[in-house]
Amino acid sequence: MTPLPTACVIGAGSSGIAAAKALHERGFEFDCFEASDRVGGNWVFNNRNGMSSAYRSLHTNTSRERTQFADFPMPASYPDFPHHTLLAAYFDAYVDRFGFRDRITFETLVTRAERLANGSWQVSTEGGTTRTYDALIVANGHHWDPRWPEPAFPGQDRFGGIQLHAHHYTGEDPDLLRDKSVVVLGMGNSAMDIATEASFVSKHTYLAARRGAWVIPKYILGRPLDTLGLSPRIPYAVRRRAQETMLKLIVGEMQRYGLPKPDHRFGEAHPTVSADILSRIAHGEITPKPNIAELGEGRVRFTDGSEVEADVVVYCTGYKVSFPFLDPELISAPANDLPLFRRVFHPDVGGIYFVGLLQPVGAIMPLAELQSAWICDHLAGRYHLPPAAELRADMEAERAAMFKRYVASKRHTMEVDFDDYVLAARRERRRGERRAARAGNRLPVAPALPA
Ligand SMILES: Cc1cc2nc3c(=O)[nH]c(=O)nc-3n(C[C@H](O)[C@H](O)[C@H](O)COP(=O)(O)OP(=O)(O)OC[C@H]3O[C@@H](n4cnc5c(N)ncnc54)[C@H](O)[C@@H]3O)c2cc1C
Ligand SMILES: NC(=O)c1ccc[n+]([C@@H]2O[C@H](COP(=O)([O-])OP(=O)(O)OC[C@H]3O[C@@H](n4cnc5c(N)ncnc54)[C@H](OP(=O)(O)O)[C@@H]3O)[C@@H](O)[C@H]2O)c1
Numbered sequence: 001m002t003p004l005p006t007a008c009v010i011g012a013g014s015s016g017i018a019a020a021k022a023l024h025e026r027g028f029e030f031d032c033f034e035a036s037d038r039v040g041g042n043w044v045f046n047n048r049n050g051m052s053s054a055y056r057s058l059h060t061n062t063s064r065e066r067t068q069f070a071d072f073p074m075p076a077s078y079p080d081f082p083h084h085t086l087l088a089a090y091f092d093a094y095v096d097r098f099g100f101r102d103r104i105t106f107e108t109l110v111t112r113a114e115r116l117a118n119g120s121w122q123v124s125t126e127g128g129t130t131r132t133y134d135a136l137i138v139a140n141g142h143h144w145d146p147r148w149p150e151p152a153f154p155g156q157d158r159f160g161g162i163q164l165h166a167h168h169y170t171g172e173d174p175d176l177l178r179d180k181s182v183v184v185l186g187m188g189n190s191a192m193d194i195a196t197e198a199s200f201v202s203k204h205t206y207l208a209a210r211r212g213a214w215v216i217p218k219y220i221l222g223r224p225l226d227t228l229g230l231s232p233r234i235p236y237a238v239r240r241r242a243q244e245t246m247l248k249l250i251v252g253e254m255q256r257y258g259l260p261k262p263d264h265r266f267g268e269a270h271p272t273v274s275a276d277i278l279s280r281i282a283h284g285e286i287t288p289k290p291n292i293a294e295l296g297e298g299r300v301r302f303t304d305g306s307e308v309e310a311d312v313v314v315y316c317t318g319y320k321v322s323f324p325f326l327d328p329e330l331i332s333a334p335a336n337d338l339p340l341f342r343r344v345f346h347p348d349v350g351g352i353y354f355v356g357l358l359q360p361v362g363a364i365m366p367l368a369e370l371q372s373a374w375i376c377d378h379l380a381g382r383y384h385l386p387p388a389a390e391l392r393a394d395m396e397a398e399r400a401a402m403f404k405r406y407v408a409s410k411r412h413t414m415e416v417d418f419d420d421y422v423l424a425a426r427r428e429r430r431r432g433e434r435r436a437a438r439a440g441n442r443l444p445v446a447p448a449l450p451a
Contacts, residue, residue, distance in 0.1 A: 004028050005134035005379050005445045008123045010110045010325065013041020014091055015356025015368040016139035017104075018069065022372035023137075024100040026380065031133070033125060035109040039095055041141050043087040046170065051144035053190070053319075056171035057197055058084045061189055061273040062363035063224030066418070069369050072097055080224050110325045113138075119351050119445070134445045135379055138323065139355040139368070142336075145320040147410065149185070155295035159313065166190035166316040177202045181309050183300050185292060186316030187213035188411065192274035194314050199285040206300075206308055207281075210291035211407070212260035213272040220250060225273070226362055232420040240267045257281045258288045264407045270415060271361055318411050321357070337413040341395045342425060344371050345378075345385060351445050353378075359411070362418025370425055377429065381443040384435040 004027065009019045012034035020032040036049040045054045059081045060067055067087075068074040072094050078086055095101045109126040113136055116122055121136040146165035149156075156163065162176070166186075182202045184195040187209040198205040220228060230239040244266045255261050257278050262269070280286045290303045292313075300310040321333035331338070331349060341347055343358040353375045356368040377383040385391055406412035436442075 002443060003447050005443060005447045006030060007135040007137055007379065008033065008110075008113070008121060008131070008133040009137045009139055010113065010123075011041065011139040011141060012036075012039040012095075012104050012106075013139065013141050013356070014043065014087075014365045015141070015372075016041070016137075017091060017095055017100075018365065018368040019137045019139055019355045019372040019375065020100055020103055021094070021098045022369075022376045024098065024103055026376050028376065028379065030103065031123075031131065032104045033108045033110050033123070034104050034106050037106050038088075038092065039104065040088040040091040042143055043084050043091060045084050045088070051141065053143050053167045054084045055169050055193070055197075058193065060087065060363075061218065061271075063218075063226050065224065066226045067363040067365055069094060069365055071369075081218055110140075113325045114327065115330060115349065115351070121351060134351060134447050135375075136352045137355060137375060138326075138352065138357070140323065140325075142321045142357060143319045145322040146315075147318045147320045148315055149292075149317050153292050153295055158297055159295040159310075160297045161310060162312045164312075164314055166194060166314060167319070169194055169314055171197060174201075177312060179203050180311035182206070183208055183289075183292070183308070183310045183313045184316060185209070185313065186318070187211065187272055188270065188316060188318060189273060191314075191316035192272060192277045194316060195286055196274065196276045196280050198314070199280045204308075205280075205286045206289045206310075207259075207277075207286050208289040208292050208300075208302060209260055210303075211264075212254055212262035213269055214247060214254065214262055214266045215251065215259070215272050215274050215278055216247060217251065218273060218275040220246060226418075229362075229419055232417065232423045236267075236417075236420075240265070243267065251278070260288065260290065267361075268405055269407050269409075270359055270411055321413075333413075335413070336410045339395055339399060341385065341391050342398075342428060343414060343416065343421075344374060345391075347388075347392055347395055358414045358416050358421075360416050360418045360421065367416075367418065367421060370422060374425065374429060377433075378444055381441040382436050383429055383432040384439055384442075384444060385432065386435070 007030040009016050009032040017039050023030045036047050042052050044052055063080050064074045064078050074090055111126050112124040114122045120132050120134050122132045124130045146167040177198045178201045180202050181204050182198045183206045184191050185208045195205055195207045293303045294301045301307040321336045346352050355371050356364050402415055
């Protein structure tokens with residue numbers, strides 16, 4: 001029997017462990033390198049890798065039912081939107097359940113992954129070890145490298161108070177926000193959570209935004225919102241109309257809360273989910289503001305000319321997609337954009353695969369699980385990619401549709417609808433299986449090394 005290709009997985013967050021489990025079950029030779037001393041990545045509060053963006057109060061905004069891996073349900077005792085400690089425990093239990101902890105090398109940062117002339121990957125770690133693999137699976141996460149406002153606001157250097165990015169907000173320092181005047185910038189989920197939290201202890205909290213968002217509740221009709229999804233077989237326009245109507249009936253217009261009117265229709269931005277923010281605004285504990293125009297000493301001026309005293313500014317301005325271990329000439333994501341076929345396969349560079357590098361309307365974990373099985377099928381010769389021209393045309397069409405639908409922003413470069421992605425992947429995998437069968441299930445990445 002032809003030996004299977006060898007593989008290296010970078011990262012053991014929820015995406016990396018899904019990849020490692022799939023490789024382990026199918027008998028691949030592989031290493032999984034994890035910078036931290038434990039699995040779970042972002043969900044490990046105060047993770048010693050310094051890469052977690054979790055704060056003390058963080059709960060999922062995707063429901064338990066839709067976040068769990070297909071073959072390892074979360075305990076029934078878990079609430080619908082579990083706390084980060086429960087998620088971290090769940091990922092830890094997953095590794096033990098499937099028995100691959102010894103395949104993960106902990107406290108080992110990958111510093112370099114270089115593609116050699118023969119197509120294999122030379123991976124170097126901080127400890128000085130270098131090994132070569134046939135395939136590289138990148139699962140290093142994309143919510144750890146903070147993106148500060150670009151360009152910086154005038155006067156940021158003169159502000160004098162505290163400025164921090166959401167990534168560095170842990171909720172542990174009781175004095176950081178207590179009795180302070182706090183400005184939170186952004187309309188994503190970090191801004192919702194941090195502004196809400198600030199509003200309970202601060203002197204006053206201002207929520208500044210350069211664009212409005214449709215704030216959606218965690219529950220609708222007594223069910224977690226993401227469990228009420230309509231079939232991807234229904235045209236998107238019809239689904240959107242149904243969602244808009246429901247939102248209008250249940251939440252109403254954003255302007256009624258003093259928030260800016262969204263400059264886009266529902267579904268044209270990554271979902272902003274919050275059970276609390278609207279009530280904190282309605283209670284007068286948070287005052288919406290337009291974007292920051294300028295900072296002065298202990299003051300923030302907004303684009304409508306209004307000005308407030310401020311002690312703390314929290315920038316919830318998103319994250320950069322970074323691969324510090326890859327040669328940027330070969331692969332990088334300028335402005336967060338890395339075109340991939342079905343968010344997994346690089347169109348030009350063979351032997352490299354991405355897991356979890358997508359922004360689903362829904363949870364990442366089951367999609368990472370699906371992608372991992374798909375990559376394994378590919379590496380085992382059971383799934384073949386379409387011919388190059390077809391692959392590129394498919395990728396471009398997918399990107400064009402996404403960019404057309406979503407508001408232009410660095411946060412909208414890899415959006416997918418959960419159920420649509422699953423359905424499309426199922427169909428594409430079937431096509432690829434037929435292609436592979438026609439080619440005699442030849443391995444796409446020939447093992448360059450003795451097994
Ligand atoms: C505050 C917050 C809340 C979120 N809430 C949700 C939610 O409710 N539902 C949801 O689906 N998604 C949510 N997300 C998205 C989040 O990205 C995923 O939940 C999940 O963490 C993705 O897992 P991952 O393994 O891809 O990345 P991560 O969790 O970031 O894990 C990456 C792992 O790779 C390791 N690593 C990185 N670089 C290296 C290297 N060079 N060498 C070795 N190891 C390396 C890291 O140590 C880490 O363990 C949230 C994100 C944030 C910031
Ligand atoms: N489980 C949870 O409850 C939870 C909590 C936090 C985060 N998350 C997840 O973590 C990921 C990151 O979320 P995030 O909220 O940190 O980031 P994000 O979704 O990228 O949102 C960034 C926000 O900052 C704004 N922004 C960016 N640059 C700006 C600038 N220069 N000036 C003014 N505004 C600017 C963006 O506006 P534009 O839209 O105009 O670009 C957007 O409103 C998402 O997937 C999110 O779902 C989940």
